Amino acid sequence: MSSSRPLIAEVLLLAVASLGVALLVNTARGTSGLDLGKDYFPASTRAAQQAEENAGAAQNQEGSSSKPQHGFQAFQLEDAQAYQPYAAARDGVVFLDARSRKLYEAGHIPGARLCHHYRQDEYLPGLLDELRAADVVVIYCAGGDCEDSIQLATDLVFQYALPQELLAIYEGGYEEWVEAGGAVVEGADPGGDSE
Amino acid sequence: MTRERLLKLLALALGIILIVYGVQKLGEPSDFLKSIHAYGILPTQPPWLLNLSAITLPWLEILCGLAMAAGPLRRGAAALSALVLAVFTAAILVRSFQVMGAEGTPFLELAFDCGCGSGTVVIWQKILFNGALIVGTAWVALAARRPADA
Numbered sequence: 351m352s353s354s355r356p357l358i359a360e361v362l363l364l365a366v367a368s369l370g371v372a373l374l375v376n377t378a379r380g381t382s383g384l385d386l387g388k389d390y391f392p393a394s395t396r397a398a399q400q401a402e403e404n405a406g407a408a409q410n411q412e413g414s415s416s417k418p419q420h421g422f423q424a425f426q427l428e429d430a431q432a433y434q435p436y437a438a439a440r441d442g443v444v445f446l447d448a449r450s451r452k453l454y455e456a457g458h459i460p461g462a463r464l465c466h467h468y469r470q471d472e473y474l475p476g477l478l479d480e481l482r483a484a485d486v487v488v489i490y491c492a493g494g495d496c497e498d499s500i501q502l503a504t505d506l507v508f509q510y511a512l513p514q515e516l517l518a519i520y521e522g523g524y525e526e527w528v529e530a531g532g533a534v535v536e537g538a539d540p541g542g543d544s545e
Numbered sequence: 546m547t548r549e550r551l552l553k554l555l556a557l558a559l560g561i562i563l564i565v566y567g568v569q570k571l572g573e574p575s576d577f578l579k580s581i582h583a584y585g586i587l588p589t590q591p592p593w594l595l596n597l598s599a600i601t602l603p604w605l606e607i608l609c610g611l612a613m614a615a616g617p618l619r620r621g622a623a624a625l626s627a628l629v630l631a632v633f634t635a636a637i638l639v640r641s642f643q644v645m646g647a648e649g650t651p652f653l654e655l656a657f658d659c660g661c662g663s664g665t666v667v668i669w670q671k672i673l674f675n676g677a678l679i680v681g682t683a684w685v686a687l688a689a690r691r692p693a694d695a
Contacts, residue, residue, distance in 0.1 A: 357620055357621055357624055357686075360620055361625045363618065363621065364618060367608055368607075368608050368609075369601050371604045371608065372597075372600040372601040373600070375600070376600045382574075384578060385596070386592070386597060387592060387596075388592055388596070389592040390575070391582055391589045391595075394589050398588070450573060450575070468574075468575035495583070498579075
């Protein structure tokens with residue numbers, strides 16, 4: 351009877367109900383839900399594994415709020431500015447925007463292709479041929495603490511076998527680009543057409 | 546106002562706050578996932594642990610909020626909410642110290658997106674507010690009568 355229901359039973363009932371609703375809703379969301387078995391932070395996982403292998407020499411990346419270290423070529427603002435016209439002209443350079451569709455459509459670097467890191471299965475099938483044919487792939491996200499560009503680059507190398515040398519991370523990201531007065535365009539991904 | 550009525554009003558107010566917190570986190574699951582990851586409390590392996598937490602915690606807040614406001618399971622909802630709020634608040638404090646150490650920002654000037662669903666917040670205010678919520682939910686958990694006592 352409810353009168354004899356102990357506190358722990360109420361807590362467990364709520365916890366199980368929350369788990370059930372969450373799983374149902376996540377399934378109903380389809381591709382916009384989370385894939386429960388997918389590691390969305392492969393760069394952090396690799397950094398943590400390396401730290402373990404080095405017996406702590408790389409000092410606990412997992413517990414830090416800073417970005418994981420990465421072995422990709424790091425692009426600064428000047429590099430991004432120099433390469434962006436080639437990306438806009440679809441001339442051997444691809445800029446990948448790892449942010450969400452909403453942020454991308456609100457404004458992105460001209461010529462950049464949308465590849466939201468957390469929905470990469472949705473975008474990459476249509477992009478892989480273009481990426482493999484490129485001379486340079488520049489990946490960016492918001493900048494600051496955002497690490498989605500690093501996580502996406504790690505997946506491109508270790509899941510999709512793109513050569514690491516092909517990839518560059520624009521570390522300042524979209525925020526730095528805008529602050530520097532760089533051109534931005536709004537709207538959906540133009541596909542293979544130039545912007 | 547009787548103590549019982551005050552308790553019900555407080556539970557209703559806390560319930561609404563929890564529902565709002567939960568709903569704010571429901572929009573884009575990857576946003577809340579990133580926030581949890583940024584705290585570095587849960588490991589990235591096995592992946593389901595982080596992913597399951599990201600999809601479940603918002604619903605836990607919503608269901609606890611509903612239970613607090615509606616009455617049945619109020620004690621359990623209040624106790625669970627106090628526990629979750631205490632863990633969140635401790636995590637915000639730990640991250641505050643990390644940011645202070647990395648950037649040298651004084652505590653009273655700290656502001657970042659705590660993943661609480663309301664964007665960038667002033668941290669000392671957030672911690673103070675969470676402290677009040679913890680006290681409130683703990684009081685409801687301790688003071689709410691079981692149905693047999695009512």
